[in-house]
Amino acid sequence: MTIVGLDIGGANLKAATAAGEAVTVPFPLWQQPGQLAGALGSLLAQLPAADFLAVTMTGELADCYPNRAEGVRHILKVVEQVAAGRPAAVWQTAGEFVSVETACEFPELTSAANWHALATWAGRIVPAGYGLLLDIGSTTADCILLHDGSPEPRGLTDFERLQTGELVYTGVRRTPVFGVAGEVPLRTGRVPLAPELFATMRDVWLLEGQLAEDAADSDTADGRSATIPAAEARLRRAFCAMEQELSSADLHKAAAFLAAEQQGQLHRAVTRVVEAAGRPFSMESAEVADSQAEGSAALNSLIGQVLISGSGSFLAARIAETHPLLAQAETLRLDSLAGPAIATAACAYALAQLAAERC
Template sequence: MMPTAPRPLSPVLALDIGGANVKLADGVGYAANWPFPLWKHPKDLAEKITRCLAKAPSAESLVVTMTGELCDCFETRAEGVRSIVAATMEAAGDRSVSFYQTNGQFVSSGEATEHPLLAAASNWHALAMVAARYCETEPGLLIDVGSTTTDIIPLIASKEAAQGRTDTERMLSGELVYSGVERSPVCAVVSHLPLRGKDCPVAQEFFATTADAYLLLGELPENPADVNTADGKPFTCAAAHTRLARMICADRGIVSMHETLDFAESIRNTQVDRIEKAFRLVVAAMPVEPQTIVLSGHGEFLARRLLERLDLPLRIFSLTEEWGPVVSRCAPAHALALLALDALK
């Protein structure tokens, strides 16, 4: 994804360092999403951050959140946090750097490494704190659908009101659904696909991802230059057809495009089923039912399909419409920058 146009100077620049992307935002319009497979190249993170910073607006200070500590290149999440902190500090140069925690605090690199699990997977908290502002005094929910995961966060009294703090706690409560619109393997989403009046079991292989389904359904655009796919072939409808056909050990000569469209619809419906189950679990635990739903992430279309199915009398607020699609894709980074700017006032 191309970044928005850089601005000459920003007081703060936020980084959201994930396992597959490094996202940046300054809270006043600049946002960029740079692919980076951290689990493959952990030793190159400092260099990647340096390159990202060189293309971003100059900033007096950096604020950082992360989810990349979960990558399996690290023995523990604590090790992952310490590695990401060290890489960020190396790349930061003479800029001041603060790290965001799930208690809402900005802390030094020393404090982040001393209490690594507070810095781990903290980006959802920053986004929820900003999303809560759009609910005013009403109870609400944030539904953020990204490439890999979906967050469903209760918002009460203009603040986040999540039951969980760690990823594990949030998965147990339904507040984190480890399923997204690009990177989720199809075999992790469905066990069967519809084929000629029968349910065909899928191969337990990394042959296709949800991105292929949403490409065929017209929710994601083709990008022939993007080869970050299951088979390393271009992100085109023709190649997605092949990848989805392979999920039932077939190919495009055996399975038609119409049939793979049926596959895609089945994948979408199964993801909506899973998100609906989590939605109901989260709502059941709230002291009052939500009146406002705040949507974000480039998978917002999936959340909208859920809301159409539920047909509830809810006020819907879209961060994609409010912030624009590029910034919304980098929503946690943008939210973190807003929180940091508020702290400077």
């Protein structure tokens, strides 16, 4: 039986088999909810014919839906349409697969459950003691504590996880540069970034040499190619500057600063998550002190393994290499173990693996 995991996001659709085949395609769900069925059908056509669909989602947050519950119901209605009679199961943050009907009945458990599926599968790398899942994607990052073979999150909903540091709304492609820093030090002093979608972190990481150029890819802020010259033009526009005002060298320095700022955001999230190990979530205890965490000798040896996944694995690896709380941990990169396609579609792959075991 061929099981295909489906991770239906607001900007990307991902599918994978337990055998290690994976596909990721961009799809702006917030603009084209009526075209979701066709997009899923095309996605599935790129893999061996599925006998069973294992499903998770984050696309219900898209603002084409009046609320997340309506988003869950619409997405699952489309899944049933695409399944065309084939069985399908949906992962929930309760840690189990349920029917489509049950998933619609309890949207609060169905919504944004993809990270939980990945963390549940990743838990097997830490059968005893503590580990950390660090998944950095195009739009968001997940930092999840693993303990004795299972995920140990403090928050379950996106709202809770934003407060605990387990969800950081930053990614290596779609995040606008002004979402990483309000201003950047340049030759003339600190210059504010225009709060407009002129450039994204994809442009930054292109200039940093961490993302490959692709002249045929126009999934960028201005719809032009994902090349270094076009990335420079977009980043220059974010400063409202002309070519004679900001040189290529200036822009590369700005990119280095923005890259470091994004790394710093995620560094702080790791600190918060590790420092809070074993503590239950509450509104009062969501914030923790970074200095307290990094000053603890016990915490410096708490994490035994770090599993890295996502299209931003290169950034996760930087954090694993430089964070004092991860200095003694073994780092496992999913892109090295299973290939970049699986690392990018890690949640879909984890779903397929879990479904093969449980369904």
